[in-house]
Amino acid sequence: MRSSLNHPPLLRRLTIAGGLAAALAFGTVSAAVGGVQAQGASGASGASSADVSADAPAAKNASLTGYDREIVDQFDSANSVSHIRHLAVDIGPRLNGTPQEREGAEYIGGLLKSYGFEVTYQQWGPVSTKQVAKVTSPNADLPGGPNWQMYASASGKFTGDAGVEGRVVYAGTGQSAADFPADTAGKIVLMDYNSTASIRNTAVANAADRGASAVILAYPTGNSAPPSFTLTTSQPGIPVIGGGSAHYTWIRGLLDKGPLTLRIATNQYANPMGTNVIGIRHAVGDPTGTTAPIVMVGAHIDSVLGAPGAHDDASGNGVSLEVARVLSQYPLDKELRIGGFGGEEGGLLGARAYVNTLTAAEKARFVGEWQMDMVGTPYEPARLWALTPNGKSNFVVQEAYDAAARAGFDGLRNCRLGQSDHQAFYDVGIPSSLFIWLDYRPPAPPAVCGPTGGTYVTEPEYHKPTDTMDNISPERLQITLDVVGGAVAHNALNAVTVSATSDADQPVAGAPVRADCGSGPRDLGTTGADGRLQAVLPHATCDFTTTVEGRTATERGVSIAGDRAVKMTVDFTKPTISLTTPADGAVFTLGTAATASYRCDDNLSGVATCTGTVPDGSPLDTSAVGFHEFTVKAADNAGNVADRKATYQVVYPWQAYFPETMDGKAGSAVPIKFGLGGDRGTDVIASGYPVSRPVTCDTGKATGPAEPTSGPGNSKLGYDDGQYNYVWKTDRGWGGSCRQFELKLDDGSSHLTTIRLK
Structure with a gap:
C-alpha cells in the first residue's frame, strides 16, 4: 500500500479523492421473471463439501453443492503462501523499475499462462532513477533473506551485478581509529548510521582509509527502513550502502555467532521502465474480448526500498493467483482479468498506466475491480476492510459483504481510503474497492465515512525489512480468499434466476432446486417467498429439477451462456379423498361386522389410485379392542399425492x-x-x-x-x-x-x- 504523505509514519489520516463509483448493469433477463443484473446475482449455497471440480464425476446418489460453495471450498491459502514466499523470499524486495519488479511480474505471468490466461507485460514510464544494493551471503542464512536490499549511495561505487564479497567487521560509529579492527583491510565494514552528514562522511572516509572493500551504514536503533544519503567526500572505489535497523540487528546477531561473509552488488537504474502483468481469460462466447462483461482482480507487484514486501503486497498477488487457479477450471461467460501492477508505491503508477490503455467501450464492460493490498497480516488489531476513495459502499463492496455472509464471516467493514491501485479504477468510473487487513479507526459518530473518513495505524513491519513471511497469516489469507475470492467467483459466473410456479401460475416458495450441468446433481438452494432463486452457474447445458410435495418439475437441456432465467411449473392439484367408513371417531363393538367405504378422485386427470388400510368394500378390523388408525392414500398420474386418516375405537360389549x-x-x-x-x-x-x-x-x-x-x-x-x-x-x-x-x-x-x- 502506498504511504500517505505529510503524516507521521505510523498514524496517518486518509486522503480524499473525488470521482464516480457506480455499478454497471450488463443486460437484464425478461420482465416475466424479474431483471437480474449480470454482476448482481446472489445465489444460495449448499452445505460444505470436499473439493470438486466442475467436470468431476458425481458420486452415486450424492448431491454436489452450489458453485459458490464449491469454488470457495477449493480456495487454499497454502497455495497463496507459496506464491508469497517466492515473491518475498526467492525474489526479495521488488522496488519499482528494478529487475526484481520485472521478475515478480514474470513469475505471476508464468503462472497465469499455466492456468490458461492470455498474458501481456506492459512497460510504462520512465520512472525515477533507482540506486539499490543487493546483499546476499555465501555462508549464512540471512534472516528475512536470502536477498536483502539496501540503498546504494551515488557517493560510492556501482559494482554492477559482479559485486564485491568479503567478511564483515563492525566499527561502531567509525569516528576514530579505535573503532576499527586491525584487519579491516579487504573487509566489509558495518557502522552505525548517523543523520549528521559530517559524521557519516568521517565514518566512511576512515573505513576507506583502512582498506575496507565496502561500507554499510545501518540504523542501530528504532524500526527504520534503509536510509538514502550522499557523502561530501565521494568514495568511488568502494560501494557505500544504507541499511535499515533490521539489517543492523541481523548482521550484529550473525557476527556474534561467528564469521560472516556478505556479497554486495550495487546498481544504478537510470530512468527505468515499470512493469505490469495482465492476465486475461476470455469469455467462452467472446474469444476476441470485445463484448463480455469484465471481472478483474488486482494487486501490486512492487515493494518499497529494502522491504521484502511479503504482506505489502505479495499477499495480494498470492490471493489473486489462487483465485485465478480455481476459476480457470470453469468455462465462463464473463472475461476474467488478473492484474499485477508495478509502481504502486511510487504513486499508483502502474495502475494508472493500465487504466489509461482502456477504451471507453472497455471501461463500460467492467463489472468491477477487486483490489487486494496487504490482505493477511497476523497483526492482531488489524481487521478486514473494504475501502473506497469516497468512503461509500458500492457494488464491489456489497458483493464482498454478500460473499462474506455466504462464507459465515461477519468481520468485514467498509469506510474510506485511497492510496492504492483501486483509486486509478475509481477515477475512470469503474466500481472498485481496496481490500486490506488494517487497524483502521473509522470516524466517531455522528461523523460518517463518506465525508470525513478515518485514521489508521499500520502494522510495525509496514514498509520495513521485517515485512517477511513472519508477517503473513494463512488464516487471514483464507478469509480473504473466501470473501474477496468468493465475490469475484460469484460475479465471474452467470447469474441465473430460477422461478417455480404452480399450475395456477402462483409462485412456489421453499422449492428445492437442483441443477445437473454435466458433473452431477447439485443443490442450488430453495426458492424465496416470490418463488425465485438466484444462483450462479458456469457456461454449461443444465437440467433443472425441483420436487415439491412429491411432484417433480424438470427443465432439461437449458443452455447457460450468459445471464438468464429458467422457469419450472409444478402441478400442485392434489387428488381428493372421500372417506365414509370408518368415520373419524366411530365406535364399534368388538367383533362387529363393518365395511370400509372410500373413494379417490383427481380433479384434473380424473384418474387417481386409491390405497386404504384395507381395500374399499372390505371388512374393517374389529377383532381387537382399543383405538385403530385407518389411512387412505391417493396418487394421481402427475405424481401428486394426498392422504386422509380416521381413528375408530373398538370396545367390549359392555x-x-x-x-x-x-x-x-x-x-x-x-x-x-x-x-x-x-x-x-x-x-x-x-x-x-x-x-x-x-x-x-x-x-x-x-x-x-x-x-x-x-x-x-x-x-x-x-x-x-x-x-x-x-x-x-x-x-x-x-x-x-x-x-x-x-x-x-x-x-x-x-x-x-x-x-x-x-
Missing part, C-alpha cells in the same frame, strides 16, 4: 349390573358388577384404575382429585358366572358425602357410578 347412582353406607363395601360379553381375562382394567373422587351430591361436580381405590378391603377383579365383580371398600370418613367411582377399561371406554354415603 353391560353394567350397577345403577348410575346408588346409596350406601360409609365404610361398607360396594360391589361393582359388569359384563363384557364373556370372559376377557382379568387384565381388562386400564392401568391406574379404578379411581374415586369426591363430588357434589346435587350436580355431580368433582370437588377434589381422583384417588386410587386400591387398599385394604378392596378385592381384585374377579370373573364368575358371566360377570366381572370388583368390591369397592368405602371409607368410614366419607359419611354424609357423595363419591364418584370410575372404571376405565383397556378398550379406552370409561364407566361411572355415583354413591351417596350415609
Whole structure:
C-alpha cells in the first residue's frame, strides 16, 4: 500500500479523492421473471463439501453443492503462501523499475499462462532513477533473506551485478581509529548510521582509509527502513550502502555467532521502465474480448526500498493467483482479468498506466475491480476492510459483504481510503474497492465515512525489512480468499434466476432446486417467498429439477451462456379423498361386522389410485379392542399425492349390573358388577384404575382429585358366572358425602357410578 504523505509514519489520516463509483448493469433477463443484473446475482449455497471440480464425476446418489460453495471450498491459502514466499523470499524486495519488479511480474505471468490466461507485460514510464544494493551471503542464512536490499549511495561505487564479497567487521560509529579492527583491510565494514552528514562522511572516509572493500551504514536503533544519503567526500572505489535497523540487528546477531561473509552488488537504474502483468481469460462466447462483461482482480507487484514486501503486497498477488487457479477450471461467460501492477508505491503508477490503455467501450464492460493490498497480516488489531476513495459502499463492496455472509464471516467493514491501485479504477468510473487487513479507526459518530473518513495505524513491519513471511497469516489469507475470492467467483459466473410456479401460475416458495450441468446433481438452494432463486452457474447445458410435495418439475437441456432465467411449473392439484367408513371417531363393538367405504378422485386427470388400510368394500378390523388408525392414500398420474386418516375405537360389549347412582353406607363395601360379553381375562382394567373422587351430591361436580381405590378391603377383579365383580371398600370418613367411582377399561371406554354415603 502506498504511504500517505505529510503524516507521521505510523498514524496517518486518509486522503480524499473525488470521482464516480457506480455499478454497471450488463443486460437484464425478461420482465416475466424479474431483471437480474449480470454482476448482481446472489445465489444460495449448499452445505460444505470436499473439493470438486466442475467436470468431476458425481458420486452415486450424492448431491454436489452450489458453485459458490464449491469454488470457495477449493480456495487454499497454502497455495497463496507459496506464491508469497517466492515473491518475498526467492525474489526479495521488488522496488519499482528494478529487475526484481520485472521478475515478480514474470513469475505471476508464468503462472497465469499455466492456468490458461492470455498474458501481456506492459512497460510504462520512465520512472525515477533507482540506486539499490543487493546483499546476499555465501555462508549464512540471512534472516528475512536470502536477498536483502539496501540503498546504494551515488557517493560510492556501482559494482554492477559482479559485486564485491568479503567478511564483515563492525566499527561502531567509525569516528576514530579505535573503532576499527586491525584487519579491516579487504573487509566489509558495518557502522552505525548517523543523520549528521559530517559524521557519516568521517565514518566512511576512515573505513576507506583502512582498506575496507565496502561500507554499510545501518540504523542501530528504532524500526527504520534503509536510509538514502550522499557523502561530501565521494568514495568511488568502494560501494557505500544504507541499511535499515533490521539489517543492523541481523548482521550484529550473525557476527556474534561467528564469521560472516556478505556479497554486495550495487546498481544504478537510470530512468527505468515499470512493469505490469495482465492476465486475461476470455469469455467462452467472446474469444476476441470485445463484448463480455469484465471481472478483474488486482494487486501490486512492487515493494518499497529494502522491504521484502511479503504482506505489502505479495499477499495480494498470492490471493489473486489462487483465485485465478480455481476459476480457470470453469468455462465462463464473463472475461476474467488478473492484474499485477508495478509502481504502486511510487504513486499508483502502474495502475494508472493500465487504466489509461482502456477504451471507453472497455471501461463500460467492467463489472468491477477487486483490489487486494496487504490482505493477511497476523497483526492482531488489524481487521478486514473494504475501502473506497469516497468512503461509500458500492457494488464491489456489497458483493464482498454478500460473499462474506455466504462464507459465515461477519468481520468485514467498509469506510474510506485511497492510496492504492483501486483509486486509478475509481477515477475512470469503474466500481472498485481496496481490500486490506488494517487497524483502521473509522470516524466517531455522528461523523460518517463518506465525508470525513478515518485514521489508521499500520502494522510495525509496514514498509520495513521485517515485512517477511513472519508477517503473513494463512488464516487471514483464507478469509480473504473466501470473501474477496468468493465475490469475484460469484460475479465471474452467470447469474441465473430460477422461478417455480404452480399450475395456477402462483409462485412456489421453499422449492428445492437442483441443477445437473454435466458433473452431477447439485443443490442450488430453495426458492424465496416470490418463488425465485438466484444462483450462479458456469457456461454449461443444465437440467433443472425441483420436487415439491412429491411432484417433480424438470427443465432439461437449458443452455447457460450468459445471464438468464429458467422457469419450472409444478402441478400442485392434489387428488381428493372421500372417506365414509370408518368415520373419524366411530365406535364399534368388538367383533362387529363393518365395511370400509372410500373413494379417490383427481380433479384434473380424473384418474387417481386409491390405497386404504384395507381395500374399499372390505371388512374393517374389529377383532381387537382399543383405538385403530385407518389411512387412505391417493396418487394421481402427475405424481401428486394426498392422504386422509380416521381413528375408530373398538370396545367390549359392555353391560353394567350397577345403577348410575346408588346409596350406601360409609365404610361398607360396594360391589361393582359388569359384563363384557364373556370372559376377557382379568387384565381388562386400564392401568391406574379404578379411581374415586369426591363430588357434589346435587350436580355431580368433582370437588377434589381422583384417588386410587386400591387398599385394604378392596378385592381384585374377579370373573364368575358371566360377570366381572370388583368390591369397592368405602371409607368410614366419607359419611354424609357423595363419591364418584370410575372404571376405565383397556378398550379406552370409561364407566361411572355415583354413591351417596350415609
